[in-house]
Amino acid sequence: MDQKIFQLAASVPVMLFGAPGIGKTAAVTQFAQDIGADLIDIRLSTETPSSFEGKDYICPHSGHLKKARAWWLQRIDENKQKDLPTILFFDEYTNAPDALQQLAYSPFHERRLRGQSFDYRLSDNRPGLYVFGAGNRVEDETGAREMVYASKTRVFTVDYEVSATEWLIWAEKNNINAKIRAFIYANPDALLEKPATGTACPREWANLSAAIALGIPYQEAAHGTIRGANERKFCAFYKDSTLCPTIEEIVEGRAKRVSSVHLASFTVVLAAALSENAQVTTCFPIVYQWIAEQSAECEILFAKYAIELLAEKLLSSQTCLHVLNSAAKKMGMYVK
Incomplete structure (x- = not known):
């Protein structure tokens, strides 16, 4: 995702929509680390009105009913005093009950709670507060709700995909x-x-x-x-x-023919292993020849993965380039 979009969250709330577990929280966490900010992660779906807004209590001095400052607002106060930036992250926004979404509306969109702004800037005039939200889409099948139209017009929406x-x-x-x-x-x-x-x-x-x-x-x-x-x-x-032989076993001539292995597993595992092998230009021709001897189908599958995964690393070797071109021709391709 463009880093400028993360920076936009200093002035416009940025809402990340995406499937569960896709990395939305990880992306915001990484941004917080990059700018040295304190990440306040509010899991809106697990909050209650009292925990989000602050619990009511009776003042021991006046006897009047008062409301404690919300925990996340206390964190923002502390960060402001420390001259530290804050990432305010409303996670699981679209899975929260309607009552919580209504309570979060003003803090998320306007950086206010009960009419009081909690936005701030750092001593060097850089933004102090960045506001993000994250949620699932209805089609993600997680029980998520659609954001109301008024909310959509006040945020920068990102369809977060990986x-x-x-x-x-x-x-x-x-x-x-x-x-x-x-x-x-x-x-x-x-x-x-x-x-x-x-x-x-x-x-x-x-x-x-x-x-x-x-x-x-x-x-x-x-x-x-x-x-x-x-x-x-x-x-x-x-x-x-x-059950696949290792690269070392193949190169040293100790690999045994494998007849019970599914070809896709067999070829992609070896191709992936070669892509991380420091001696790839030395090993590749030997491994390719051994695989080609197993079956024509095996050779074609391995050639496909080799061209996709290894071509860039093998172009410096004339021997490897010759093998790659031989493989590519069988697939109707050509490697330059």
Whole structure:
């Protein structure tokens, strides 16, 4: 997402719409870290009117009924005193009850509560307060409500989406399990399933990676995170991928022919592993030749992944370029 849109939140509330677990909160959190701001995350769907506005209490000195300052307003007060910027984030906005959305209307749109502004600027005249919201769309099947028209006209709306390519770049930087990355690369539609067809979303794939990293068996890890149709597909893929020989075994001539592995698992796992191998230009011709010997279908699938994943890294080697061109010709392509 364009960083200028994040900066816009200093003057116009920015509303991120997207499927659950797609990374909306992570994007706002990253922006807060980038500018050194305190992130106040208000999960609007879990608030109550008293917790959001401040509870009533009886003043021990006057005996009058008063209202305590809301917890999030106290945080803003503290940040203002510390000359620290604040990110005010109204999360799960469209899943909140109507009463909470009505209470949040003025703070979200006008930076006011009960008529009192809480906006501020820093000592160097930079903006002190940035306001964001996030919610699901009705079609995301999460029980979300449509924002009323009056609200839509007062915010900058972002349809927040993440492609499989973008997620894979993030996943590699964040050490997401290599076999999960290979699976998503081969099955990009599995990244953004709806609840009706499966519950896998970017956050759940990251949770699956964390579970596997802790040593939880992949079947249990998948059942506890992604579930649905993707659970079965991933478990079959993971099982097949464990039967694949390693790059080292192939290069050293120790790899045995594998007959019971699904070709898609077999080829994408090795191609993904090669893309992260420091000796890729040395290993690629040997691995390609070995795979080509398994079957013509195997060779074509591996050639597809090699061209997509490895071409940029292999162009410096004439031997690799020759192999790539040979593979590309079989697919009706040409690598320059």
